[in-house]
Amino acid sequence: MMRALTPLAILGRSTLSLMAAIGRVALYAVQAVSHLLRPPFYPREFLWQLLHIGWLSLPVVGLTALFTGGALALQIYAGGARFNAEAVVPQIVAIGIVRELGPVLGGLMVAGRVAAAIAAEIGTMKVTEQIDALVTLSTNPLKYLTVPRILAATLSLPVLVAVGDAIGIFGGYLVSTTRLGFNEAAYLQNTADFLEPWDVTSGLIKGAVFGFLVALMGCYHGMNSGRGAQGVGRATTNAVVSASILILAANYLLTELFFTA
Amino acid sequence: MIRLDDVHKAFGSKQVLRGLTLDVAAGESCVIIGGSGTGKSVCLKCILGLVRPDRGTITVDGQDVTTGDRDAFLARFGMLFQGGALFDSLPVWQNVAFRLLRGSQKRPRPEAREIAIEKLRRVGLTPDVADLYPSELSGGMQKRVGLARAIAAAPEIIFFDEPTTGLDPIMAGVINDLIREIVTEMGATAVTITHDMSSVRAIADKVAMLHDGKIRWHGPVSQIDTAADPYLRQFVTGSAVGPIAALR
Numbered sequence: 001m002m003r004a005l006t007p008l009a010i011l012g013r014s015t016l017s018l019m020a021a022i023g024r025v026a027l028y029a030v031q032a033v034s035h036l037l038r039p040p041f042y043p044r045e046f047l048w049q050l051l052h053i054g055w056l057s058l059p060v061v062g063l064t065a066l067f068t069g070g071a072l073a074l075q076i077y078a079g080g081a082r083f084n085a086e087a088v089v090p091q092i093v094a095i096g097i098v099r100e101l102g103p104v105l106g107g108l109m110v111a112g113r114v115a116a117a118i119a120a121e122i123g124t125m126k127v128t129e130q131i132d133a134l135v136t137l138s139t140n141p142l143k144y145l146t147v148p149r150i151l152a153a154t155l156s157l158p159v160l161v162a163v164g165d166a167i168g169i170f171g172g173y174l175v176s177t178t179r180l181g182f183n184e185a186a187y188l189q190n191t192a193d194f195l196e197p198w199d200v201t202s203g204l205i206k207g208a209v210f211g212f213l214v215a216l217m218g219c220y221h222g223m224n225s226g227r228g229a230q231g232v233g234r235a236t237t238n239a240v241v242s243a244s245i246l247i248l249a250a251n252y253l254l255t256e257l258f259f260t261a
Numbered sequence: 262m263i264r265l266d267d268v269h270k271a272f273g274s275k276q277v278l279r280g281l282t283l284d285v286a287a288g289e290s291c292v293i294i295g296g297s298g299t300g301k302s303v304c305l306k307c308i309l310g311l312v313r314p315d316r317g318t319i320t321v322d323g324q325d326v327t328t329g330d331r332d333a334f335l336a337r338f339g340m341l342f343q344g345g346a347l348f349d350s351l352p353v354w355q356n357v358a359f360r361l362l363r364g365s366q367k368r369p370r371p372e373a374r375e376i377a378i379e380k381l382r383r384v385g386l387t388p389d390v391a392d393l394y395p396s397e398l399s400g401g402m403q404k405r406v407g408l409a410r411a412i413a414a415a416p417e418i419i420f421f422d423e424p425t426t427g428l429d430p431i432m433a434g435v436i437n438d439l440i441r442e443i444v445t446e447m448g449a450t451a452v453t454i455t456h457d458m459s460s461v462r463a464i465a466d467k468v469a470m471l472h473d474g475k476i477r478w479h480g481p482v483s484q485i486d487t488a489a490d491p492y493l494r495q496f497v498t499g500s501a502v503g504p505i506a507a508l509r
Contacts, residue, residue, distance in 0.1 A: 042363070128346060130349075132342070133348070136335060136338060137335075137359050137410075138366075139364065
């Protein structure tokens with residue numbers, strides 16, 4: 001009888017532990033958001049994070065968008081040829097990039113770069129007692145470390161997505177006009193005519209949500225890092241994995257909300 | 262005065278403090294000694310509110326440390342951490358002047374920098390160190406910067422967590438002398454935790470020995486060599502034979 005119940009007990013324990021983890025993350029997120037609006041504020045820290053999270057992520061987001069736009073054009077051209085619809089390449093590249101691939105791939109690339117860096121930095125600070133030192137110096141670590149990072153990521157990701165969108169469309173344009181024989185002016189005209197403001201705006205909103213999630217996961221796992229190099233390593237991995245999964249889940253939910261409601 | 266009364270603290274199933282009771286008088290330099298893992302650092306963290314005790318009370322000048330204005334409370338303290346705990350992303354002078362650049366004790370940046378350089382000078386470091394980053398300093402220099410940061414805002418109470426760990430004997434002697442001089446000159450209350458008996462002799466007015474989560478012996482530093490307590494004797498002489506198990 002007891003043996004038969006073991007899988008149920010394992011399932012129950014796992015479910016409870018998952019729920020507890022979700023609760024802890026939600027509580028941490030609520031605390032962080034509540035501190036966004038209450039002084040003291042640390043503008044220098046915020047600007048520094050804006051530089052690190054936003055500006056320094058530009059190359060990786062730009063390159064990802066460029067190659068994705070190019071590959072997308074090739075795929076749509078090849079797929080469209082099956083039913084004589086090669087001409088839709090500019091429109092599908094544009095909509096695919098601005099609605100989905102720009103924000104999602106941008107978010108995932110930033111998750112890899114930024115969530116890992118935040119978790120490693122804060123985790124190391126915890127292990128080396130720098131977080132305790134902050135407290136003894138009358139500074140709330142949540143305000144000083146978490147809030148500037150969350151704010152910087154939430155504000156900079158939409159900008160990165162916008163730049164990524166432009167580069168991605170340019171990648172598609174470059175491949176279509178040089179390899180697939182599209183006319184330059186017609187390609188740009190088709191793209192501009194087809195895109196609607198909401199296509200772009202929805203992608204930027206997604207970017208802001210993904211930025212929030214990336215910084216939240218980096219900070220949460222860093223603050224809860226275990227001891228030693230192994231603890232920091234685990235925190236870094238958990239930050240990237242959880243941020244990536246949350247981005248994909250949030251992307252689905254936002255797409256449902258924006259385009260099927 | 263700092264008063265710990267029957268303080269208990271456990272981490273999971275590991276009971277670290279088991280009824281710790283200790284008084285540290287104002288202006289006194291108290292050194293807490295004891296083996297590794299006996300709860301010395303936890304004791305300091307409980308006083309600062311970094312760790313919440315499971316039971317017991319801690320008061321500073323009669324005020325419970327868990328009540329009242331937290332910022333005003335912490336502004337009375339300075340702390341030198343075991344590994345220095347300097348902020349890697351900030352240059353040395355901003356580490357030292359951290360408290361003076363933000364919060365209730367905020368000063369203009371040039372003034373904060375000047376104070377930082379003066380404190381660095383006080384701990385024997387030249388002004389050219391001010392613009393270096395912590396990773397560019399040796400272990401001894403990092404301890405000195407940590408010490409400068411601990412005293413930068415002229416605290417009434419200073420905690421030193423293993424101030425000489427990882428230093429060579431000469432640098433350890435320099436740090437011990439600095440701590441003694443600074444504490445005397447500032448008239449601060451000091452609590453130091455250490456395993457290093459040379460630190461104890463250099464820094465302490467009073468010594469408290471922590472063993473098994475409680476204060477085992479408490480008395481003036483002048484009595485540590487003559488006290489009859491077998492636990493203290495074993496610790497002071499560094500003998501492997503005695504009531505304290507060598508393997509813990």
